[in-house]
Amino acid sequence: MKTPVRVTVTGAAGQIGYALLFRIASGAMLGEDQPVILQLLDITPAMDALQGVKMELEDCAFPLLNDIVCTDDPNVGFKDTDYALLVGARPRGPGMERKDLLEANAAIFSVQGKAINDNASKNIKVLVVGNPANTNALIAQRNAPDIDPRNFTAMTRLDHNRAMTQIAQKTGKTVNDVTNMTIWGNHSATQYPDLFNCKVSGESAISLVDQEWYEGEFIPVVQQRGAAIIKARGASSAASAANAAIDHMRSWALGTEGDDWVSMGVYSDGSYGITEGLIYSFPCRCQNGDWSIVQGVEIGEFSQAKMAATEQELSEERDAVQHLLP
Ligand code: NAI
Numbered sequence: 001m002k003t004p005v006r007v008t009v010t011g012a013a014g015q016i017g018y019a020l021l022f023r024i025a026s027g028a029m030l031g032e033d034q035p036v037i038l039q040l041l042d043i044t045p046a047m048d049a050l051q052g053v054k055m056e057l058e059d060c061a062f063p064l065l066n067d068i069v070c071t072d073d074p075n076v077g078f079k080d081t082d083y084a085l086l087v088g089a090r091p092r093g094p095g096m097e098r099k100d101l102l103e104a105n106a107a108i109f110s111v112q113g114k115a116i117n118d119n120a121s122k123n124i125k126v127l128v129v130g131n132p133a134n135t136n137a138l139i140a141q142r143n144a145p146d147i148d149p150r151n152f153t154a155m156t157r158l159d160h161n162r163a164m165t166q167i168a169q170k171t172g173k174t175v176n177d178v179t180n181m182t183i184w185g186n187h188s189a190t191q192y193p194d195l196f197n198c199k200v201s202g203e204s205a206i207s208l209v210d211q212e213w214y215e216g217e218f219i220p221v222v223q224q225r226g227a228a229i230i231k232a233r234g235a236s237s238a239a240s241a242a243n244a245a246i247d248h249m250r251s252w253a254l255g256t257e258g259d260d261w262v263s264m265g266v267y268s269d270g271s272y273g274i275t276e277g278l279i280y281s282f283p284c285r286c287q288n289g290d291w292s293i294v295q296g297v298e299i300g301e302f303s304q305a306k307m308a309a310t311e312q313e314l315s316e317e318r319d320a321v322q323h324l325l326p
Contacts, residue, residue, distance in 0.1 A: 001033070001035060002033060002034050002035060003035075004034075004035040004036055004037050004066045004067075005030065005034060005035075005036055005037070005082040005083065006036070006037045006039055006079075006080055006081040006082050006083070006121075007024055007029075007030075007036050007037070007038055007039065007081065007082065007083045007084075007085070008039040008040075008041060008077050008078055008081040008083070008084040008085070008120075009021060009024070009038065009039070009040055009041070009084075009085045009087060010041045010042070010077065010084070010085070010086045010087055010088040010112065010130075011041075011042060011086075011087035011088025011089065011130060012040035012041060012042050012050055012053065012070075012087070012088075013040075013042040013046040013047075013049040013050040013053060014042075014046075014087065014088060015235065015236075015238040016087050016129065016238045016241050016242050016245070017040075017042075017053070017087055017088075017242075018053065018238070019238050019239040019241075019242035019243075020085065020087070020242035020245055020246070021038060021040070021053065021057060022056075022057065022060065022062075023242065023243075023246050024036060024038065024246070025038065025057055025060065025062040025064060025065040026060075026062055026064070027064050028246050028250070029246045029249050029250050029253075030083075030249070030250070030253055030254070031250075031253075031254060032064070034064065035064045035065075035066050036064055036065060036066065037066050037067040037068075037069070038057070038065065038067070038068045038069070039069045039071070039076075039077050039078070039079070039081055040053070040054070040068065040069065040070045040071070040077070041071055041072070041073075041074060041076075041077030041078075041088070042070075042072060042088060043072055043088070044072045046072075047070065047072055050070045051070060054068050054070050074111055074112055074115035075115050075118065075119055077115070078112070078115045078116050078118075078119040078120045079119045079120075080119065080120065080121060081116075081119070081120045081121060081124060082120075082121050082123065082124060082125070083124065083125050083126075083127075083249060083253075084116060084120065084124060084125070084126045084127070085127050085129060085245055085249070086109070086112060086126065086127065086128045086129060086130055086136070086137075086140065087129045087130055087245070088108070088130055089105055089108065089129075089130025089131055089136065090104040090105050090108060098320075099320050101132070102132060102135060102317060102320050102321050103320075103321065103324070105130065105131075105132065105135075105136050105139070106135075106136075106139050106321045106324045107324075108130075108136075109128070109130075109136040109137075109139040109140045109143070110139055110140070110143045110324060111143075112140055112143075113139060113140035113141065113142065113143025113144045114143045114144070116140065116143075116144050116147065117143065117144035117145065117146050117147055120147075122146065122147060122148075123151070124147065124151055125151055125153075125249070125252055125253065125289075126140065126141075126151055126152045126153065127153050127154070127155055127245060127248055127249055127252075128140065128152070128153070128154045128155065128265075129155045129241065129245055131187070132186075132187070132188065132317060133154040133155055133156075133187045133265065134154040134186050134187055134188075134265050134278075134279040134280070134281070134314055134317070135279070135314070135317040135318060135321065136154070137152050137153060137154040137265060137279040138152075138277075138278070138279045138318060138325075139321060139324065139325065140152055141267065141279070142325045142326055143326060145326070149267045149277075150266070150267050150290075150291075152267065152279065153248070153252070153264050153265055153266050153267075153279070153291075154187060154264075154265030154266075154279050154281070155187060155241075155244060155245060155248055155265065156183040156187045156191065156263045156264065156265050156281035157244035157245070157247050157248040157251075157262065157263060157264070158187075158237065158240055158241050158243075158244035159183045159187060159191055159193065159222060159225075159263065159281075160181050160182075160183050160244075160262060160263040161240070161243070161244055161247065162222050162225045162240075163181050163183065163193040163198075163218075163222045164178045164181050166218055166221055166222060167181075167195065167198060167200060167205050167209075167218070168200070170208075170209060170213070170218070171200050171205075171208050171209070173200055173201060177200050177201045178198065178199070178200055178205075179198070179199045179202075179259075179260045180197055180198050180199050180259075180260060180261060180283070181193070181194075181198045181263065182194040182197055182198070182261070182263055182281075182282075182283040182297070183222075183263040183281050184263075184280070184281055184282065184303075184306070184307045184310060185280055185281055185306075185307060185309075185310025185311060185313075185314065186280075186281070186310045186313050186314050186317075187265065187281065188310075188313060189223045189224065190223075190309055190310040190313045191222070191223055191281065191310055192219070192303065192306035192307055192309075192310055193218065193219060193222045193223075194303060195209065195214055195218065196298060196300060196302075196303060197283070197297050197298060225237075247262075248262070248264060251264075251286050252264070252286050252289070252291055253286075253289055254286075255286050255287050255288070256284075256285045256286045256287075260285075261283040261284055261285050261294050262283075262284055262285075262286070263281050263282070263283060263284070264281060264282065264284040264291060265279045265280065265281045266279065266280070266281075266282060266284060266291060266293065267279060268280045268282075269293065271293045271295065272297075272299060272307065274307070274311055275311060275314075275315060278311065278314045278315065278318065279314070280310075280311065280314060282294070283297055
């Protein structure tokens, strides 16, 4: 058996947490031969609920689950941790502007970034799920100067998975036939799901559909899927979000398949002309626990404009919290 690794989950008492923790403990995220210690962080009023989740985890008798720590102290939650899934975030309240939401979350993610910097393994892999995910990841990263900025990522895998199913259904195939999907940019309504580089059974996806469906249905359906789920379910997506978080971390830790790639919000190195330092979703391949942005992906005029629009939104989000960035 391997040595156990430490996995921190914030917002662990929330609905994504409830769909996520049992799968991490079962080995779905890091492999069926990797024991884990779960370090669960939430806020003080959620400690009773968190104890209940801990009891249920214990009652599963997962062979890979070595220990469970529950805490409301970020310094304890991130102590020596190898993986962190930052799920807990401040939801938008009534009358709250986007700027207020950004600021409220900036406060949370700056504290957590510092706690990661001071307590976690220097090789930590961080995934931010809590919204606005890309900018929250940027804030945490900027507050952790001793950690490689490449170790901070944001989740667009849910959008990626949603787009895979939409194109599979449209073409009468299954997701097993779909490869090379890309979500570019922000995890928000400006994200750009790219069918020009996507393949269905090895054929260019864009050649299988008409432009009207692509622009009028596919793109808006993927962009607005979160809102559609809230409308239908009366609560935001949780199981699918947790599943995407598992997929993201598993790809990063254990690698991507062959020539295929996945979408990850990562620290921009200026690839495709995207402003350096923004956390922007790119096509990424993973190997040996590291990711790299896939180079040479074809970008036409249509894609260029969409990629610039979502970049612009990310720059504006960054500027709105500039005064809070070290
Ligand atoms: P939830 O409200 O059920 O749970 C959030 C949990 O975070 C609560 O237990 C709360 O006490 C905790 N929390 C709040 N502030 C905290 C702090 N400072 N430290 C630690 N814990 C804290 O929300 P849910 O449904 O689990 O969603 C969590 C986040 O994930 C939301 O921001 C949501 O918008 C986002 N999300 C992101 C998706 C993506 O694709 N990137 C998809 C779906 C949701």
